Amino acid sequence: MNINHHLDEATLFSYVAGSLSQGMALVVASHISICDSCRERVFETEAIGGALLNEMVSDNSSDSSASVKVDETALEQVLACLDEEEPTISLDSSLSDGEPDACSPGNTGEVPxxxxxxxxxxxxxxxxxxxxxxxxxxxxxxxxxxxxxxxxxxxxxxxxxxxxxxxxxxxxxxxxxxxxxxxxxxxxxxxxxxxxxxxxxxxxxxxxxxxxxxxxxxxxxxxxxxxxxxxxxx
Ligand SMILES: [Zn+2]
Missing domain, CATH: 2.60.120.10 (Jelly Rolls)
Structure with a gap:
């Protein structure tokens, strides 16, 4: 499949953060299940988010008196994500198969x-x-x-x-x-x-x-x- 149009960065970030609507998360999950490029970008976005979180935690624990310049909005977003329930359509579930489900009855290969x-x-x-x-x-x-x-x-x-x-x-x-x-x-x-x-x-x-x-x-x-x-x- 020759894919020429992909997801933008803001959408990928929102997907990883679990802040998309259920319908938009379904479209993203469906696309990344058939697009190697966007799937790789999702993993990279997840890694960046994880690294940011680790850095914030280690900064706070190593020197509580240090003036750490962390954007307050970013901090709120990360904390909000931690409080949210798992999105109904999660990255893990969307990638569990990786390919259109050839085992489901009547699958024509067109349905992610x-x-x-x-x-x-x-x-x-x-x-x-x-x-x-x-x-x-x-x-x-x-x-x-x-x-x-x-x-x-x-x-x-x-x-x-x-x-x-x-x-x-x-x-x-x-x-x-x-x-x-x-x-x-x-x-x-x-x-x-x-x-x-x-x-x-x-x-x-x-x-x-x-x-x-x-x-x-x-x-x-x-x-x-x-x-x-x-x-x-x-
Ligand atoms: Zn793509």
Whole structure:
């Protein structure tokens, strides 16, 4: 699999710290289960976090009178992480298999192991719901503000133009699309923040299926998008 688009540093850090929403953590876990590069970066980020923690502990124990310049925000973040429960989708569980779960029934190799726990091993066996001609969805789960869902869009169709109030993570599972950011194909992840406005167009000759997670409602930029937003629940 030739992966060209990866997770950004802020997302990786939040994932390691366990501060992502459940849906976004599922997208990250799914991507790193098939991307050697991002998996290595997760391990490096974990090592940096561990080293920072060790340094803080040893500094405090060796010389309590020393003036240690540790950024208070960083300290609060580390302490907050220690207090938090383990994320539902943890690094260990996401990496336990390393490869799409070839043992699960009907696995076609397109469904990363962390996702197969939720939908099974075949994209063709998903109970798709029709949104409009050429658009289908399946909600993996809903969250307080965001959503985690599978989208299936027919060739030549495009998503209505929109921006974001928060972050949007998209993992391509089948097919491809192009937008203002670039072209995305199987294995690629689009890691977008609130600065990006885009209109993805399915540019291949097969359905584009992707796993999308948001942590805030989208910001549609056309009247039609705003009108149908309550229906799409994006
Ligand atoms: Zn990657």
């Amino acid at each position: 192991a962390p996702l197969s726990d939720y939908i099974g091993g075949s994209l063709d066996a998903v109970q798709w719901k029709r949104l409009s001609p050429g658009f289908y969805y399946f909600d993996v789960f809903k969250e307080q503000r965001g959503i985690c869902r599978l989208l299936k869009v027919a060739p030549g169709k495009s998503i209505l133009p929109h921006g974001h109030h928060g972050n949007e993570l998209t993992l391509l599972l089948r097919g491809s699309y192009a937008d203002e950011v670039g072209r995305f194909a199987q294995g690629d992840v689009a890691d977008l923040d609130d600065q990006i406005e885009h209109q993805p167009l399915v540019d291949g000759n097969e359905d584009c299926i992707c796993l999308v997670a948001t942590d805030s409602p989208l910001r549609f930029t056309t009247l039609l998008g705003k009108v149908i937003q309550p229906i799409t629940r994006f």
